[in-house]
Amino acid sequence: MIQLLKMAYRDLGRNRRRSFFSALALGMGLALLLLMAAVVEGEMRGSLESTIRLESGHLQVRADTYDEVKTSLAWDDLIENPIGIAAQIAALAQVEIATPRLFASGIVSVGDETEGVRVIGVDPSSGANAPIRDGLVAGDFPAADDREGVLLGQPLADRLSLHVGDQVTLLINTSNGDVDQQAFTIRGLYSTRTPTYDDRTVFLPLAKAQAITRAEDHASTILVILHDRQQAEAVAAALQGPGLLTVTWQKANELLIQTEQFAKAYMIVLYLIVLGVTATVIVNTLVMAVFERTREIGILSAIGMRQRRIMAMFFAESGLLGVGGIALGLGIGGLLVVYATKQGFYIGNMGVTGMMLGERIYAYLTVQDTLTLTVVAFIVTLLAALYPAWLAARLEPVEALRAGQ
Amino acid sequence: MSLYLRLAWRNVRRQGRRTLIVVLAMGFGLALMMMYDGLIAGFEQAIYGNAVKILGGNVQIHAAGYNDTPGRRPLLPLPDDQAVVDRARALPQVVAASRRIKTGGLATSREGAFAVEIVGIEPEAELPVSLTAQNVSAGRFLAAEDEDMAFIGQGLATAMGVGLGDRFTLAGGSTHDQMRSRTMTVAGIFDVGLPDIEKRSIYIALGEAQRLYGLSGQSTEVVLFLHSLGQEQAVTAALAPSLPGYEVDSWETNFPELQAAIGTKSGVMNVFSVIILMIAGIGILNLLLMAVYERTREIGLLGAMGLRPGQISILFILEGTLMGAVGVLAGIALGLLFNGLLGRIGLDYSQFTSLTEYTALITTRVYPTLGTEKLLGRAVTVLVISALAALYPAREAAHREPAEALHFV
Numbered sequence: 001m002i003q004l005l006k007m008a009y010r011d012l013g014r015n016r017r018r019s020f021f022s023a024l025a026l027g028m029g030l031a032l033l034l035l036m037a038a039v040v041e042g043e044m045r046g047s048l049e050s051t052i053r054l055e056s057g058h059l060q061v062r063a064d065t066y067d068e069v070k071t072s073l074a075w076d077d078l079i080e081n082p083i084g085i086a087a088q089i090a091a092l093a094q095v096e097i098a099t100p101r102l103f104a105s106g107i108v109s110v111g112d113e114t115e116g117v118r119v120i121g122v123d124p125s126s127g128a129n130a131p132i133r134d135g136l137v138a139g140d141f142p143a144a145d146d147r148e149g150v151l152l153g154q155p156l157a158d159r160l161s162l163h164v165g166d167q168v169t170l171l172i173n174t175s176n177g178d179v180d181q182q183a184f185t186i187r188g189l190y191s192t193r194t195p196t197y198d199d200r201t202v203f204l205p206l207a208k209a210q211a212i213t214r215a216e217d218h219a220s221t222i223l224v225i226l227h228d229r230q231q232a233e234a235v236a237a238a239l240q241g242p243g244l245l246t247v248t249w250q251k252a253n254e255l256l257i258q259t260e261q262f263a264k265a266y267m268i269v270l271y272l273i274v275l276g277v278t279a280t281v282i283v284n285t286l287v288m289a290v291f292e293r294t295r296e297i298g299i300l301s302a303i304g305m306r307q308r309r310i311m312a313m314f315f316a317e318s319g320l321l322g323v324g325g326i327a328l329g330l331g332i333g334g335l336l337v338v339y340a341t342k343q344g345f346y347i348g349n350m351g352v353t354g355m356m357l358g359e360r361i362y363a364y365l366t367v368q369d370t371l372t373l374t375v376v377a378f379i380v381t382l383l384a385a386l387y388p389a390w391l392a393a394r395l396e397p398v399e400a401l402r403a404g405q
Numbered sequence: 406m407s408l409y410l411r412l413a414w415r416n417v418r419r420q421g422r423r424t425l426i427v428v429l430a431m432g433f434g435l436a437l438m439m440m441y442d443g444l445i446a447g448f449e450q451a452i453y454g455n456a457v458k459i460l461g462g463n464v465q466i467h468a469a470g471y472n473d474t475p476g477r478r479p480l481l482p483l484p485d486d487q488a489v490v491d492r493a494r495a496l497p498q499v500v501a502a503s504r505r506i507k508t509g510g511l512a513t514s515r516e517g518a519f520a521v522e523i524v525g526i527e528p529e530a531e532l533p534v535s536l537t538a539q540n541v542s543a544g545r546f547l548a549a550e551d552e553d554m555a556f557i558g559q560g561l562a563t564a565m566g567v568g569l570g571d572r573f574t575l576a577g578g579s580t581h582d583q584m585r586s587r588t589m590t591v592a593g594i595f596d597v598g599l600p601d602i603e604k605r606s607i608y609i610a611l612g613e614a615q616r617l618y619g620l621s622g623q624s625t626e627v628v629l630f631l632h633s634l635g636q637e638q639a640v641t642a643a644l645a646p647s648l649p650g651y652e653v654d655s656w657e658t659n660f661p662e663l664q665a666a667i668g669t670k671s672g673v674m675n676v677f678s679v680i681i682l683m684i685a686g687i688g689i690l691n692l693l694l695m696a697v698y699e700r701t702r703e704i705g706l707l708g709a710m711g712l713r714p715g716q717i718s719i720l721f722i723l724e725g726t727l728m729g730a731v732g733v734l735a736g737i738a739l740g741l742l743f744n745g746l747l748g749r750i751g752l753d754y755s756q757f758t759s760l761t762e763y764t765a766l767i768t769t770r771v772y773p774t775l776g777t778e779k780l781l782g783r784a785v786t787v788l789v790i791s792a793l794a795a796l797y798p799a800r801e802a803a804h805r806e807p808a809e810a811l812h813f814v
Contacts (some may be wrong), residue, residue, distance in 0.1 A: 070517030105518035114509030116520025173518030218606030280430035
């Protein structure tokens, strides 16, 4: 084995440039795949994290008749005495935060323009608002007892040319199926760098939201954040109650997980094409080597080297090329991934409303992806030696010896 | 030149096996790009085709300033909408021209609230061309004199829990910072099989919209229904000069996010494909590098016969480019084969319809086109990369000393 590797190494060294370029081709292919895998993974992770932070939390407790899509405010669809229930949930050891939220549909209107928005009534002091608080770009969160204050997303405010202190009219649906409207003052602007969220989400203090929607002592959901999100299922089981429905973050993100699977299936096609193209370069290099060394191969088999061993020699060569290429690939790919992880790619607003897509994608390379890609690249490279090795083993010693004379 | 080409072509063919492998690599690269182009084009067709049919109109005319801020849809009345309609109707491609008022609104019932776009239409003008009018599942289409009557989609009716003859509250943005809320009766329900899209619009009579939203005798948009998709450009070009002070747009401009998404993805794909082609290009580089060694004597001979280094270089660059050209042919064959097959089967996107506003317009499956939309540019890319890959071996060949090269055994 060692001897085979030595021979293979020497053979590759005989034509350094060609060997280098072949390894480089593999390296470029691998680097490209690593970067792509990291970007897709980063996109999905980022989106999942954003959804959990901004939308789903780790767990939500709702009335079992509540339909997220409809934003119903009928009392039957809401949770009564939400503050009391939230306090009970917060008393559980695994729970970090539990806070009521009220969702309503509304329209912001300024001058001749109107924009459909989602109104969220929150307890301003709750730690669950951290992503919004951290994203404040101007002004402040309305206080809990503020009856006229509203918090707007920056993209929405920019689009409507609004600033802190300006007035907007907000029209909101109510519990009895009607609408109510009132003029609000913008207390603050936030940006979570998630365009589709910031563009449509408006915050009110819970008490005000309950008052204007006639929801009174009701909320749409109790948002729960756990110390360890893996415990979501267990806590959900503990929170079962009559008329209540608990939704874990896994369940709330089913579409995202589907999308991820679809993206990964699509990526496999790309992987195969890239590695297929890379393999052709290796095949060609080794085919050329077979023809250059026809005489040598003839001599080797004339002095008794078995066909298998001749084949093994070419596999050893492709294996070494593979190792070199993978080293190059990990090097180049590693640099690219580090850059993409730190700087990210700007994608802007793609209009994706079904999942929370930030305006930048940060790459995230998992150990598993790295290992899988490395191993697959190596296997493909080894497979690329099949045809040249078969060509070499098939040579008749006598004819091979005559070759080139 | 043709002599060079002939020489280069012969050289390409001398090593059939190697060339074949390299050509395949290039071909894969090109086929991949064609697959992508076909998919995107199929995607756009699926979306735009339905968008035009359901939301109505291939060309829209607004007052100046309407498009000033992307995503903003102000309630700007047209200065003289009747003149616009008359102009448009004179064009042969225009089947119908209709005035509309569009404003943001909120439809509420006991079940919940839904942000909608309220569209005031001229029922008599849209009746013959409107897809919604042809798919009335209950009740009737609107009539010009309708008051407090709405025509809604099945998707919205189901979501709001209302049926024919039921009443619901409809609030809409009116001029001068006002919201007008009104109880409406469901006059008719249409069903076009796209619940997500049906949820977004509510149709009322233009006269009613004018009264409700403070636009007496006015409209904010004129929509033109054309004979077929693809005539938008001609119509836009014909109308724009005669309508100063108006903004004439075709459908694409209505989906800025879709355009942005496709733009970003295409950018990524372009980089991706160039890298794949560069990898395939390394194949050409290696192959020609070997050829330089194998043909050392030949090159010496050519040099001795008086071919200048530059000319020898050209020979090799041509050889590389020709390989690229054969690769282009192989790629086109592969790409057409793949897209042809996939174009028949189609791709199932139905589970992603709720992902974005534009994917909601995909009814069933996406059928990729043949992917020849950008073929010329793609083919040129392949040729350029092939030629670049040949540069290094060509330089190598050109630097051989004829005498030494001839000595070489």
